[in-house]
Amino acid sequence: MKKHNFSAGPCVLPQSVLQQASQAVLNFNNLDLSLIEISHRSTDFVAVMEKARSLALELLGLQNKGYQALFLQGGASTQFLAVAYNLLEKKAAYLNTGTWSNKAIKEAKLFGELIEVASSKDHNFNYIPKNYSIPEKVDYFHCTSNNTIFGTQIKEFPSTNNVLVCDMSSDIFSRQLDFSKFDLIYAGAQKNMGPAGTTLVVVKEEILGKVSRDIPSMLDYRVHIGKDSMFNTPAVFPVYVSMLTLQWLKDMGGIPEIEKVNNKKAEILYNEIDRNPLFEGFVSNKEDRSAMNATFNLTNNTLQKTFDNLWKEAGINGLNGHRSVGGYRASMYNALPLESVQVLVDVMQELEKKA
Amino acid sequence: MKKHNFSAGPCVLPQSVLQQASQAVLNFNNLDLSLIEISHRSTDFVAVMEKARSLALELLGLQNKGYQALFLQGGASTQFLAVAYNLLEKKAAYLNTGTWSNKAIKEAKLFGELIEVASSKDHNFNYIPKNYSIPEKVDYFHCTSNNTIFGTQIKEFPSTNNVLVCDMSSDIFSRQLDFSKFDLIYAGAQKNMGPAGTTLVVVKEEILGKVSRDIPSMLDYRVHIGKDSMFNTPAVFPVYVSMLTLQWLKDMGGIPEIEKVNNKKAEILYNEIDRNPLFEGFVSNKEDRSAMNATFNLTNNTLQKTFDNLWKEAGINGLNGHRSVGGYRASMYNALPLESVQVLVDVMQELEKKA
Numbered sequence: 001m002k003k004h005n006f007s008a009g010p011c012v013l014p015q016s017v018l019q020q021a022s023q024a025v026l027n028f029n030n031l032d033l034s035l036i037e038i039s040h041r042s043t044d045f046v047a048v049m050e051k052a053r054s055l056a057l058e059l060l061g062l063q064n065k066g067y068q069a070l071f072l073q074g075g076a077s078t079q080f081l082a083v084a085y086n087l088l089e090k091k092a093a094y095l096n097t098g099t100w101s102n103k104a105i106k107e108a109k110l111f112g113e114l115i116e117v118a119s120s121k122d123h124n125f126n127y128i129p130k131n132y133s134i135p136e137k138v139d140y141f142h143c144t145s146n147n148t149i150f151g152t153q154i155k156e157f158p159s160t161n162n163v164l165v166c167d168m169s170s171d172i173f174s175r176q177l178d179f180s181k182f183d184l185i186y187a188g189a190q191k192n193m194g195p196a197g198t199t200l201v202v203v204k205e206e207i208l209g210k211v212s213r214d215i216p217s218m219l220d221y222r223v224h225i226g227k228d229s230m231f232n233t234p235a236v237f238p239v240y241v242s243m244l245t246l247q248w249l250k251d252m253g254g255i256p257e258i259e260k261v262n263n264k265k266a267e268i269l270y271n272e273i274d275r276n277p278l279f280e281g282f283v284s285n286k287e288d289r290s291a292m293n294a295t296f297n298l299t300n301n302t303l304q305k306t307f308d309n310l311w312k313e314a315g316i317n318g319l320n321g322h323r324s325v326g327g328y329r330a331s332m333y334n335a336l337p338l339e340s341v342q343v344l345v346d347v348m349q350e351l352e353k354k355a
Numbered sequence: 356m357k358k359h360n361f362s363a364g365p366c367v368l369p370q371s372v373l374q375q376a377s378q379a380v381l382n383f384n385n386l387d388l389s390l391i392e393i394s395h396r397s398t399d400f401v402a403v404m405e406k407a408r409s410l411a412l413e414l415l416g417l418q419n420k421g422y423q424a425l426f427l428q429g430g431a432s433t434q435f436l437a438v439a440y441n442l443l444e445k446k447a448a449y450l451n452t453g454t455w456s457n458k459a460i461k462e463a464k465l466f467g468e469l470i471e472v473a474s475s476k477d478h479n480f481n482y483i484p485k486n487y488s489i490p491e492k493v494d495y496f497h498c499t500s501n502n503t504i505f506g507t508q509i510k511e512f513p514s515t516n517n518v519l520v521c522d523m524s525s526d527i528f529s530r531q532l533d534f535s536k537f538d539l540i541y542a543g544a545q546k547n548m549g550p551a552g553t554t555l556v557v558v559k560e561e562i563l564g565k566v567s568r569d570i571p572s573m574l575d576y577r578v579h580i581g582k583d584s585m586f587n588t589p590a591v592f593p594v595y596v597s598m599l600t601l602q603w604l605k606d607m608g609g610i611p612e613i614e615k616v617n618n619k620k621a622e623i624l625y626n627e628i629d630r631n632p633l634f635e636g637f638v639s640n641k642e643d644r645s646a647m648n649a650t651f652n653l654t655n656n657t658l659q660k661t662f663d664n665l666w667k668e669a670g671i672n673g674l675n676g677h678r679s680v681g682g683y684r685a686s687m688y689n690a691l692p693l694e695s696v697q698v699l700v701d702v703m704q705e706l707e708k709k710a
Contacts, residue, residue, distance in 0.1 A: 003387050007394050010591060018380055018389050025377040032358050034672075036372050036550035036596065039362050039673060073428040074573060077587040081571040103572075107392065112571050190588055195391035197428065197552045197590030214465050216436040217458075218429060233430040233545055235552030236365060237592050241391065316386075318394060 004340035007318030008148050008293060008331045009170065010190040015242040017335075024240065027180060035240055043045040045240075049229055052243035058089055060179040060252055061234075068202040070221065070229045071189075071239045076169045077103065079186040079199060083142065084108035087124045087184070089211045093117050093138045093162070096153070098125040099324065100145040100167060111213075113137070124325070125150040128288040134160045140183070146171035149322040151281075151295030151329065152288045152297050157181065163207050173199070173293050174334055175259045183207045183319055191292070192334045194242030197235040199354055249334065254312075258334050265332045265341045272345045278303060280346060282325060297327035303355055310347045310354075319344075359695035362673030363503050363648060363686045365545040366526065371692075372599045390595055395495035395588050404584055404668045405571075409600035411555055412608055414601060414665065415530045415534040425584045426544075431524045432458065434541040434554060436575045438497065438520055439463035442539070444566045448472050448491055448493045448517070452509070453480040453502040467494070468567075472609065479680070482645040489515045493539070498532050504677040506636075506650030506684065507643045510689060512536065516561070516693040518562050526603060529689055530614045538562045546647070549597030552590040567667065593610075604689065606663075606679040612693045613689050620687045620696045621646040627700045633658060637680060652682035658710055665709075674699075 005012040029044050032074040038045055061070075080103055084092070088111045096102060096119035108114055115138065118129035125147060134141050140163035146153045148170045152355035157164070157177070165184045166245050172187040175347065183204045203223065216225045217231065224231050249258060255308040270289060273279045273296045282295035298304060311319055311349070321327040330344060360367040363485035376579070378553060393400055404426065411424040435458055438614045439447070443466045451457060451474035463469055470493065473484035480502060489496050495518035501508045501527045512519070512532070519538040529541040534540065538559045545551040556576065563577050570585065579586050604613060628651045630633045635709050637650035653659060666674055677680040685699060 002389060005388060005392055009390065010391060010393060010395060010588065010666045013389065014393055021391075022377045023381040025373055025380060032356060033672060034368065036364060036365060036373075036376075037360055037362065037367055040365060040551065062475050064363075073430065073585045073590070074433070075428065078429070078573045081573055107571050107573075110571060138691045180549060188588065190591075195592055196395065197593055216465060218433045218436055218462075219526065233543065233551045233591060235428070235593065236545075237550055238552055238590065317388060 001315060003315050003317040004335065004343050005317045006155045006330045006332070006344070008197050008322070008329060010103045011203070011331055011333050012193070012335045013245060014240070014335045015221065015250045017248055019242050021241045036237055040236055045236060046230070047240075048240050048243050052239055052246060053229060055246035055250060056202065057100055058060055059173060059249060060202065062202060064205050066206060067202055067207055068225045070203070070224045071198045071234060071242065072201055072224060072229070073235050075199055076100065076167055076186055076243055078181050079167070079201065079264050080104040080107035083186070084111040084211070085219045086208060086211065086221050087140050087163065087165070088112040089139050091115060091138050092247060093134050093141045093221035095129065095132070095141070095143040096121060097144050097152060098150045100147065100169070100195065101144045103140060103170055104144070104167060108142070117141075118182065123284065125152065126262065126282055126284045126286070128152050128154055130133050134158060134162060136161070138308065140164050140165045142166070146292050146296055147292050148293050148331070149324060151283050151293045153292065155287060158346075163264050171290070172257060172261050173258070174292060189238055190191065194245050195238045197238035198242055200242070241327070245335070261338060262291050262332065263337055265336065266294065267334065268341050269294050269330060272348050277349050278352055278355060279348060282327060292331060292333060293320060294330045294332065295325055295327065303351065306354060307351050311344065314345060314347050316331070316347065356572055356670060357467065358671045358672040359671050360700050361678070361685045361687070361699070362693065363684060365551050366602060366686055366688050367690045368549070368596070369603045369690045370604055371598060375599055376592075377597045395585060395591055396468060398629055400591060401585075402591065403595050403598050407594055408602060410598065410601035411557065412602060414528060416558065417534055417557060418625070419537055421559050421561060422557055423580045425558070425579045426553045426589060426597065427556055427579060427584070428590050430554055430555065431522055431543045434522070434556065435459040435462035436538065437576070438541070439466040440568070440570050440574045441521070441576050441610045442495050442518065442564065442683060443467040443564060444494050446493050448489050448496045450484065450496070450498040452483055452499050452507060453505045455497045455502065455524070458496060459499070459522060461529070463497075467610060469542055472496075474674070478632055478639065480507065481637055481639045483507050483640070489513060489517060493517050495520045497521070500552055501645050501647050503648050503686070504679060506638050506648045507648065508645035512640060526645070528601075528613070529617050529647060531610050537556050544553070544593055544597050549600050550593045552593035555597075578638070595603060600690070615662060616693060617646050617687065620691065621649065622691055623688070623696050623700055624649050624685060627703050633707055633710055634703060638680060648687060649685045649687065649689060650680055650682065651678060658706060661709065662706050664708055666699065669698050669702050671699060671702065
């Protein structure tokens with residue numbers, strides 16, 4: 001029996017995608033060769049890469065708008081550095097909403113002056129700062145759209161005339177946004193897009209080429225664009241599985257349709273957290289709650305063992321909170337079925353009856 | 356019917372490894388979860404990473420000798436840059452044996468003065484330079500052990516008191532060497548080790564921490580060592596398949612045993628290239644011929660179509676030479692069965708009978 005997988009990432013993927021991926025490892029496209037044994041320059045794999053790139057732009061509504069999609073290696077952690085290498089000439093502004101913003105700031109500091117426009121560190125990042133001002137004429141403004149660890153999510157992005165850069169690792173393809181407001185979006189694949197090992201970078205070409213420093217080839221977006229995301233051997237399997245997952249999303253109606261499901265899942269779970277006296281949410285402002293990662297605690301910690309046994313018996317996986325927050329975290333990425341959330345809510349209600 | 360896969364990389368992998376990998380994508384370790392859906396911090400995946408790291412050191416004979424093994428993202432192309440970032444304070448010496456050495460030199464030049472101790476560019480890299488001298492007191496000496504594109508391989512490594520760095524992407528784990536002579540070895544997985552998407556770095560810890568520049572976290576070997584190769588989410592599937600492939604190699608007797616098979620394969624093919632009047636080898640000095648990649652041409656180009664049809668009919672894949680050399684290239688990595696080489700030799704003899 002398949003588990004109800006609430007893992008924060010790497011995380012649940014569509015079952016049909018897993019089946020196709022498993023088959024491709026044995027025999028890809030009836031070539032009598034494994035996907036992972038063929039040249040990345042072969043017609044069959046080039047088609048995979050091109051389809052992945054084009055699906056990413058199509059789903060975000062960014063086709064023919066001056067954007068390029070790249071599937072690179074190194075995770076969002078490498079993008080913390082690459083963004084600064086490519087865009088930071090003098091100073092940049094960052095919004096600090098948690099661990100990942102913090103890491104992005106730390107890496108970018110090596111390349112120029114950073115202005116932290118606001119931070120929610122004062123309350124262990126349990127809210128999204130608002131009403132901050134972004135200095136005019138910085139090289140770019142950087143934010144993190146969703147904070148996996150703390151369970152917060154930016155609902156309204158600031159208006160700015162600066163270049164807008166966003167780490168969307170944990171909520172890309174989950175909700176409708178005007179993605180054309182962003183100049184650079186990056187996202188590790190291992191939440192809504194595929195397995196760990198590839199990172200999507202969507203960049204508006206016109207913002208590139210403006211810094212004076214030399215950029216090493218592997219960190220230079222223009223080098224990767226010039227080689228159609230194949231400057232060096234890409235992570236073949238992760239890119240293939242990402243392509244399958246993006247196709248799965250397109251087939252079900254794209255972002256507008258998955259957003260409805262995601263909102264429904266979040267509504268069911270947060271309603272139970274608010275209703276059930278045994279639980280409390282971690283995030284202080286309800287409007288900042290993430291639809292991807294719900295963080296919550298028991299109001300009575302003596303029930304911990306009972307609750308842990310209950311959800312494990314129900315076939316639930318990956319519900320422990322991150323060590324820096326504690327408690328529980330239910331990650332409800334695109335591929336998590338609605339019924340898994342219902343199973344979790346049932347367990348929460350069962351605990352209430354037992355307590 | 357499975358193809359005879361002479362692809363230069365990504366390339367043939369052991370069939371038993373592909374079967375295990377395919378199964379793990381559906382259900383890993385009987386967890387009722389896919390390998391690519393579980394947390395990289397889970398006990399099951401941490402065990403995979405630790406086993407991969409320890410197998411790499413064990414097979415190279417480098418356990419308990421001050422070395423660390425890391426599985427990083429970004430390919431050897433990222434190591435061109437990371438090596439310089441971590442080791443190049445003033446100047447380094449490079450041996451130029453082809454495309455990959457060239458690229459390594461290009462990236463390192465951003466970080467200090469480079470001395471090219473010798474180059475075989477004068478004859479399109481069809482030999483390995485010898486009798487060059489390495490300046491004393493450079494930060495390190497860098498060489499490429501095997502040149503996939505040109506089909507040359509270093510058989511005798513120079514003696515040097517400098518730090519010795521080697522890109523072994525295309526022949527690591529294929530032959531016995533005193534690996535303890537090297538201070539840093541790196542290798543993209545997609546030849547003898549696994550699928551594209553992970554890169555092995557084996558580094559002697561004592562050489563690190565000696566440059567004065569700030570190193571971004573993702574490029575800092577000490578950061579990755581400090582986090583047991585899990586500073587950020589690793590490329591889960593490529594690391595897993597690499598671990599399986601290293602285990603396969605250990606089970607068959609390790610490098611001493613695979614070297615015998617590799618030498619036999621190379622001997623059979625090169626003997627035919629030398630014997631058959633329709634073929635000639637690309638590499639000028641026979642002692643420089645690679646046991647991994649045999650590059651050769653037809654002596655009569657009008658036979659090209661006939662030959663191409665013959666090998667394709669025999670179920671051979673990936674025999675076309677790289678565009679910068681032309682002709683043919685038979686890559687005979689660890690997982691290529693001896694019988695595949697025999698099939699190729701049969702085809703070459705069939706062409707001779709027809710011509």
